[in-house]
Amino acid sequence: MRVVHPEFAPDASLSREEMETLQYDVAETATFRDEFDFDPESVRTGSSDDDQRELPTGKSDTGEKPIVVGVDQAFVGEKAVSAIVAARDGEVIERTHAVVETEIPYIPGLLSFREGTAILRAFEELSVEPDLAIVDGSGRIHYREAGIATHIGVMLDLPAIGVAKNLLCGKLREPIQGHLSEGERIPVLANERVSAPDGTVIGYALQSRQYDNPEKRHVNPLYVSPGHRVSAETTADLVWQLCAGYKLPEPTRRADAYADEVKETVGS
DNA sequence: GCGACAG
DNA sequence: ATCTTGTCGC
Numbered sequence: 001m002r003v004v005h006p007e008f009a010p011d012a013s014l015s016r017e018e019m020e021t022l023q024y025d026v027a028e029t030a031t032f033r034d035e036f037d038f039d040p041e042s043v044r045t046g047s048s049d050d051d052q053r054e055l056p057t058g059k060s061d062t063g064e065k066p067i068v069v070g071v072d073q074a075f076v077g078e079k080a081v082s083a084i085v086a087a088r089d090g091e092v093i094e095r096t097h098a099v100v101e102t103e104i105p106y107i108p109g110l111l112s113f114r115e116g117t118a119i120l121r122a123f124e125e126l127s128v129e130p131d132l133a134i135v136d137g138s139g140r141i142h143y144r145e146a147g148i149a150t151h152i153g154v155m156l157d158l159p160a161i162g163v164a165k166n167l168l169c170g171k172l173r174e175p176i177q178g179h180l181s182e183g184e185r186i187p188v189l190a191n192e193r194v195s196a197p198d199g200t201v202i203g204y205a206l207q208s209r210q211y212d213n214p215e216k217r218h219v220n221p222l223y224v225s226p227g228h229r230v231s232a233e234t235t236a237d238l239v240w241q242l243c244a245g246y247k248l249p250e251p252t253r254r255a256d257a258y259a260d261e262v263k264e265t266v267g268s
Numbered sequence: 269g270c271g272a273c274a275g
Numbered sequence: 276a277t278c279t280t281g282t283c284g285c
């Protein structure tokens with residue numbers, strides 16, 4: 001697929017100040033409301049039920065099901081490996097990847113300038129037109145509301161969601177005491193460290209999976225946030241639907257595995 | 269100066 | 276993110 005907004009390219013040679021200014025521009029172009037055509041309820045995983053009956057009409061509606069892509073990165077020395085796995089109705093239909101030399105180190109808040117180019121190059125290799133992207137990292141849960149999921153989503157004008165294992169910034173509306181139960185979600189609000197008005201719901205802590213006996217051992221929640229063209233609430237709904245009994249959503253797990261596969265092919 | 273800090 | 280064996284628990 002093609003880039004729609006090349007002016008937001010995550011150029012690693014920019015100064016820190018220029019990078020931050022670019023992020024404010026990206027956030028201004030982004031929308032954190034539901035702006036997509038597919039039915040959120042139609043998004044599903046592949047490893048779930050196999051009782052997929054034909055429709056009453058007998059007509060196959062697979063062509064109407066949204067294409068969801070998972071995006072993940074791996075590193076080999078100074079090279080960044082970006083992997084994308086596309087699936088429709090839970091079935092993998094295409095996989096692409098790109099290997100790009102990293103130019104800058106990891107800096108909290110500027111992740112897209114380290115990994116963005118590799119991700120975009122992998123997207124350019126994609127021949128199918130995705131309806132939604134699940135990106136590892138934050139979206140709106142970011143100092144300037146422009147995490148990597150937002151940056152990628154805006155450049156491609158593609159509905160995108162950010163899925164992170166740790167909270168970059170913002171504050172939970174209610175503190176987690178001990179642990180959450182599977183399926184629970186707590187709003188993540190903007191605080192003084194976020195450019196959004198204080199109290200704005202910028203994402204959710206989502207307990208995608210939990211052990212039977214959390215008292216002895218528990219799983220940490222996922223921190224999900226809108227990247228582009230998706231609301232915080234729908235973001236949590238979609239990620240929850242994509243988690244087939246695992247902590248990470250299916251698209252992410254597949255991209256993760258593919259990135260490891262490619263990684264073994266590349267030398268440092 | 270002291271914390272906070274996606275991947 | 277990455278370096279890595281065993282090990283705890285369901």
